[in-house]
Amino acid sequence: MSQLLTSDSMETRILVVTAVEAEREAVLRGLSAASTARFDVIAGGVGPAAVAARTATLLASSKGTYNLVVSAGIGGGFPGRAGIGELVLADVMVSADLGAETPDGFLSVDELGFGSSRISSDMEWNQRLLAQLSNAALTCTLAPILTVSSATGTAATAKLRERLVPGAAAEGMEGFGVAIAAAQHGLAATELRAISNAVGPRDRSAWRIGEALKALENAFGAFASITP
Numbered sequence: 560m561s562q563l564l565t566s567d568s569m570e571t572r573i574l575v576v577t578a579v580e581a582e583r584e585a586v587l588r589g590l591s592a593a594s595t596a597r598f599d600v601i602a603g604g605v606g607p608a609a610v611a612a613r614t615a616t617l618l619a620s621s622k623g624t625y626n627l628v629v630s631a632g633i634g635g636g637f638p639g640r641a642g643i644g645e646l647v648l649a650d651v652m653v654s655a656d657l658g659a660e661t662p663d664g665f666l667s668v669d670e671l672g673f674g675s676s677r678i679s680s681d682m683e684w685n686q687r688l689l690a691q692l693s694n695a696a697l698t699c700t701l702a703p704i705l706t707v708s709s710a711t712g713t714a715a716t717a718k719l720r721e722r723l724v725p726g727a728a729a730e731g732m733e734g735f736g737v738a739i740a741a742a743q744h745g746l747a748a749t750e751l752r753a754i755s756n757a758v759g760p761r762d763r764s765a766w767r768i769g770e771a772l773k774a775l776e777n778a779f780g781a782f783a784s785i786t787p
């Protein structure tokens with residue numbers, strides 16, 4: 560992690576939470592040495608529970624430091640919406656497997672009456688991030704991103720999850736966890752995925768992790784010059 564700010568600086572500071580170290584390194588490669596001072600980048604672990612705990616702990620010990628929390632990493636892309644090497648920014652982060660299976664189908668936590676499975680991204684920040692990408696001639700789809708504890712591995716689950724969240728373009732395993740932690744600290748959040756594989760029948764040999772990490776690096780290269 561780059562140094563944490565402990566002062567009451569008015570400068571914009573952004574916390575970026577990846578799952579694994581390879582993603583963190585890609586983000587750091589994208590950020591120039593100068594701009595790294597405005598970003599802290601941590602690898603919080605795989606899955607919503609690990610990143611929620613890690614992010615919440617960090618935010619509790621750095622109150623007033625951050626303006627935005629970004630969940631970032633590689634992810635699965637829904638065919639026809641986001642292909643390998645493409646970028647997806649979340650307009651909403653949806654916990655897609657939080658609920659109950661029933662003989663008649665899946666019931667979300669919302670339908671069960673236990674809360675909400677959706678957290679909206681901060682749209683002002685999204686517009687700023689999209690403008691940075693556009694200035695760098697990078698394209699990005701703004702769409703719902705699903706968070707799942709088990710990556711989709713069959714056509715049937717892909718169809719179910721697409722039906723659950725029409726328009727979803729990507730799937731990862733951390734966004735909702737990061738967003739929950741940010742929300743509990745009253746902070747804006749969003750999620751960026753660089754697509755490494757198609758959401759559908761599992762075929763690890765078809766994952767293009769290198770391409771996705773390069774796309775992630777390029778995205779943060781574009782974010783590096785964001786104004787304070």
Ligand SMILES: O=C(O)c1cccc(C(=O)CC[C@H]2O[C@@H](n3cnc4c(=O)[nH]cnc43)[C@H](O)[C@@H]2O)c1
Pocket residue numbers: 578579581582604605606632633634635636707709710711730731732733755756757758768
């Ligand atoms: O093996 C490697 O070198 C390597 C390098 C970077 C990342 C990985 C991961 O396996 C990261 C796991 C991470 O990726 C997200 N992810 C990617 N595809 C999907 C998907 O189809 N469905 C859900 N999640 C996906 C996820 O956020 C994991 O945490 C390996």
